[in-house]
Amino acid sequence: MRKVWSKNRYLMAGLMLGVISMIAVGCATAPATFDPNVKGPQMIVEPSSLGLNVATVTGTAIVFKGKGFDPSDSVFIELLGVKKEGKEVKVPIAEADVGSNGEFAAKVETLVKVSELLRAQTGSNEKMETTIIVSQPTIDPGVYTAKAVSMNSKKTAECKWILEPPSFWGNFKDWIGESQGKIVKKQ
């Protein structure tokens, strides 16, 4: 009898986990898509929002995708209105060549994530492992405008990108990184 009850309990737990997972997936932000009604250049970013924790930023693939540019052009993506040393500046964060179909996919490289989003530095520990050294606050959380700028024409495209304050789960992951000596906080 006890055994049967135990089996049912596991089944229930499994079902509950499944339901929670489905809710979580359902609640997750749907990936952005291009607007078929726009004829000119346009851009989207995946993911459309990002928590500003070290582990989250460095562990997430951030890709700006664009279309409607001239074939064989190239672009760079800059974040507008970034506060830096008391001024508002533009910060280039990704670049790509435009394909023959006028589309591009610009990935944000690790060095950019560390330098421009986390405002941290890379270093090495005694084992010569790469470490992230945090000594100042990250870029301000907020809703930013990202702009794709063509190198060879006047074409541009914009999209919004949300940078969120560190989450509880993100902070927990950073705490693990810190305890392993891979994140060094000098604040």
Next chain:
Amino acid sequence: MKKGLAMLYGCVVVLCLALAPVVMAEQRGVTDTEIRIGQYGPQTGPAALWGSVARGSGLLFDIINAEGGIHGRKITYFLRDDGYMPARTKAIVKELVEDKQVFAMASGVGTAPGMAVKKYLDTNQVPWVGPATGSSHWAFPPTKYLFADYPLYIDEASILVNYAVKTLGKKRIAIFYQNDDYGKEGVAGAEYALEKLGMKLVASVSVEPLDTDLSSHCMKLKEANPDMVLLWLLPKHGAIILGTAAKMGFSPQWMTTSTLSDTPIMFQITKGLYKGVIFTSFGELPDATTNPLMDKYKAAKDKFAPNERWGVFYTAGILFVEPMVEALKKAGRDLTADSFVKAMESIKDFQGIGPKLTFGPNQRQGSRASFLGRCGEGGKSEKLSDWLTSDVDLDVVLKKLGR
């Protein structure tokens, strides 16, 4: 009335003809008194060590200006920090060309940053001299406005292999390389040289830029029992592999590219393990040369930039733009992008603080030579050879690389 209109048209035509030479002679970045030159380079971030290249170029321009400029024009130099991030390089170069209106680009550290702007500079007819990497992408195939004078990684590897086998009598050669264009060009040069000698690499082990534990890599190398290992790596990986090998009791002759030729720094970060490492050099060693030009540059550094370290990458920044200054002189007062290109193409056996440089109408790689040095006690380097010219058939190697 008709007569008046005819007179007016006549005046307009005469005025247009009179102004035509002025308009035609207008060249971006060149005025009566000024030539504007730009350079990007990492002044901050993990590659900042190489940022001294851009400041070294600035020293040469300071010297030229102090000597009165070139044909009555002073050089205005714009140095921008790209942090070794190609996205920033693109934004900087667009700003330098379209807002600052530079005439030409000087040097510039890094293959990825350079590749991000290569096409843009060519399309906009901006002369570019001396990108500070040994990639074959700059000069093969040749493009009109881009001139390279950093030795090719392919040539460096071949020169090292020939020296190891023919002079040092090494018989078992291995390579440890970064798994990208930089490392693969080192492998290609080594394989070519070995094939000509009737030999093969006994091991070829790659590393990813973000790898940090190199124990398994080192074990693979050790198992192949090489007596010489070529290193085509980031300085960080060079330090890790020497430390790991020392712990494993693995001590072949290490040889490496000019990228790891700042021996005082390498000696320091390897805690002395760099002693004995043989490297290729793109130019005279800062503290082991009898070249009088180096004495002149050192005196100027002490005057204009007394706080700068007199290191190999700082002097490299000078040598990479020496032919640019030579061409600005040769082009004369009538300086345009085209007259500059013609002047560059006329450079034959030019001797600065690097190898002799020769360019031509279809020749955009100024030299195929390097010399060898060895790291001594305290990181001091000594010269091991004179300039050695590569005999690599680039058509063969580039074809092998899928180009």
